[in-house]
Amino acid sequence: MDCKTAQGLLEAYLDNELDRTEARELEAHADTCAECRAALDRLDALRRSLRDTSLRYTAPPTLRERITATADAELPRSRRPMPASWRIAAACVLAFGAGGLSVHMWNSAQSTQIEQEQLAHDLFASHWRALAAASPVDVISSDRHTVKPWFAGKVGQAPLVQDFAEQGFALAGGRIDYVGAQRVAVLVYRHGQHLIDVFVLPQLPRPEQMQGYSLRPTMLDAQPAAIVTDMDPTELARFAELLSTKR
């Protein structure tokens, strides 16, 4: 098994989704490859920290009953059966409107928190996979006129691609990655030994730090984006400034 294959299987491995042969092959590789071992450990540590029960909110049984009861009561009124998720959503509005507004707000703040944690997890995981991969880019080019058209048809909107080689941040290329279930464009830059990923996202993430890596939200032209790198804060700020200025 090579590193690229191993890196692609890490998440499935931790989810116990691999068959025995694949899992053994991955373990054998990780035993002899320090890079993949480290990537596996990082991913595992990240997942364990996200599994922390303090991040979760479990609905009390009474609330659950009220929602179910309201959903059942609502059903005969509709001519066509609504999807279950809509019934629950409609019931939630009713149930919370009937006196649980603060619970609702707290609950949605919690779910936003979890979504943001998940987004950060996906972005760091993608960056680390890229670092461990044989090549962190799908299209290798320092020419923005090659990189931009490469994205066309692969993502909804090709991002603004600029090169900052003169300022010390050279365009290395681009790739397509999955963040959650969404295909996103990633612009890849290099600054000395540092690899910089710029993810073009449907929403702005929150700033985050993890194991020496930074996630910094920014705007790329009019598109929300996230810079993920291990550069120091001063260099990161300088890069973010360049990136957000259309020249």
Ligand SMILES: [Zn+2]
């Ligand atoms: Zn490896």
